Amino acid sequence: MSDQEPPTTENVSAPEQEAPTVMSEQEPAKAESEVVAAEVVQEAPAPAVVSEQEPVKTESVIIATEVVQEAPMVVSEQEAPPPKIESGEHDHAAVVEETPMVTNGHDEPQATESVSAPEVPAPVMNGEKEPPAPTPTPPPMESSPKEAPPPTIMNGREPPTTETVGAAELTRMVNCGFKNYTKLVRGKPRGPLLPDAYLKFADKLYNFEFRNEDVMVMAFPKSGTTWVSEIVWALTNIDQLHLMDELGVRDRVFWLEKDAVFSNDRDISTSIEMQRFRELYPNDDPEDGVVLKLAAAEKSPRHFFTHLPPQLHNPDMLNKCKVIYVARNPKDVCFSWYNFLRNLPGEKYKEFEGEFAEFVEGFKAGYILYSPYWEHIQEAWQLRHHRNFHFIFYEDLQTDIMGEMRRLSSFLKLGLGDDQLQKVSELTSFQTMKGREDKLPIIKELQTSFFYKGQVGSWDEAATSLVDARMVAWINENLQGTDIRFTFN
Template identity: 30%
Template sequence: MASMQVVVEVVIKEGVWYDTYTDIHTGITSIMSKDFPYTIETLPEEENTRIKRDFEGYLSGCVRVPPKGYFYQAIYRDFAASYYNLKLYPTDVFVASYPKCGTTWTQELVWMVMNDFDEEGAKVPLDKRFPMIESDHVLDPQVFQDPELSSKMKGMVPKPGDYLALVSSLSHPRPLKTHMPFSLLPPSLLDTCKVVYVARDPKDVVVSYYHHHRMWITHGYKGDFNTFLEYFMNDQLMFSPFWEHIREAWDLRHHPNLLILTYHDLQTNLAQTINKVASFLGKSVSEEQMVKLQEHLHIDSMKKNPATNAEYLGDLGVLDKREGGFIRKGGSGGWRKYFDDKMVEKFEKWMVEKGKGLEKEFKWLS
């Protein structure tokens, strides 16, 4: 059953968040005040200046959300309460992760299982059928004011609230993606919905995230890998800190509505992982479906699939194709080509200090 189609606008009055929901059929607008339990802090001027210098897409600067220090572009202020109070349904299925942990791979797996292996439906771009709920604050509108980019976008420039409206208009059951940590999502999330959380070896994450930041003009990273590694370890990248993100999920691992996977699971035993996800979602997989789905989800197939590799975004100029595509290489262990001995020593010390045992709980094995 399709949900009400709405136009979502976010307004702030006297420091209080409000969302206006307008039914496009009736024209009726309702205003709901939103509570958000955290203070959002602007970065110190010196830090913000350096961030904006190295990340050309962060035109409005960045903020942190204490007490854990989650790091976002400043436009997050306008949407934080909307995410925290997002209306949920028992049929919603979330795929959650820190970025570059195998999210796209997991999304495609979950979508195919949820939709009875609908190969025709899977030709629709993944970000349209499985949207990220926080895309409104990831895409700073100022970036799209560039005349050349705006011309390429041909009227497709997103407006604030477009992605929340897309989430609201999806037919049910809704597949939803998020890189937000559990503490910044609706408190009732796990008691209401099923969530598949995926994690990955942080060495491979940081390499993939480095190329991601160079590829997306909305990040526009212009520095080298060594500098980026410092940003990662200092929790100065979007959706960081990495270890707090992982820890929040791990602390909830016994909840029946949470399934935790790793990139290693997907890479080394895809069939078993498919069955695990299907069982979690109350679905079954025939032998024929298993064969087809493993072929569909093979990393080479994913890279060649325009629906999963976001090729249209490259054509529109939002992605720099020189960085290898949205799905770049896949696999594990590629970090060895980027880390010298000093980097490895420093990073592994950071893993022990910040991970505090979590690094031993997951099968990174890369």
């Protein structure tokens, strides 16, 4: 185990009337001799340091804000040039309503002790007349006064802490359609929304010991996690591909935080998983954890996937484990989440009941488990230059699967030829995986498919022009001053 202290938690009791939290404005900076009457000029953080051997490279963006009452503007003596894409041979030209997007990730607001979501605008239901959708244009990069996110430091960082989501915010979530939300926690300063069961396993997850042979697929939910997990497993088990038709993906790849998400629902564990647990730990209570114990007992090489961001994992993870992060454009992530949740059976698993427009507002407000979306993406993007971290886009897998698999083979130091890669491509195609799921359900008890269409642009099936315009504005706002580019069509 590493020497860092385990995650600590604090319970934040909800006030009777929750005071709004200003998420994007900053107090004016005070100097010893004078107060400058201008909006605060923030500089992007220092480079994220992942290890002493190979620091992450980032670039600073200086954002100049407008002057208030003719006071002098405080800016650095030399502005950094716009950041350049350094993620590979290809460029990600963002497309939002045919307006070129310039970036991905976002400048994150500084967290506060209490959690407050933005007011949810009234959704537009089917059948209502809608005004023509405006053609959104990305705001100029110089105009954002938001603070850039703090650097992600994997070694020597302080363990993350959490706070309980208060009653007022829970009420807003329920009113937005998330009917089954009862007890939730949120990581600080910018961690994800999780069931309170996470608290029981936070220390174990944070101190989980990785090995040099481990491979982890990491992604925000509904970003292609299962697809990439199958690709990576097949690439690294090229001589055992027949097992893909004998064992489900969840029996070959550990969902590392499953104990924390389904800690009280042991009935949804696969029979093979529980069989293994009973054989290895006949006297242990499954409520104390199944997957973490099985993973610790598994021989190398081990395969994992997770929806938790890097900050909630062992700080030593990237010194040993190979991590592949999958990013997908936020429109399709939102629609895929909605489509998945509305098809869950019965009251036990149904998290959302409402219209698509309501769900979109909840997605933007951070009401979805593992939210906020932008913080998740941004933290991973800061780590993209680490030798053990590989950042890929779902949309690139769709358009150039062979090229992306060559890059994965190189990252994993596998040295596979094109004939082998072509075989993996066939076994992990959308139609092949969907057919295999009929025989080997990913989670049998959920009685719903993890695969819908596997296309880019599925958002357009459900979004009205007004809902789309609001989403475009939200995306543009959060892409200011960053350098990741999405493809939407």
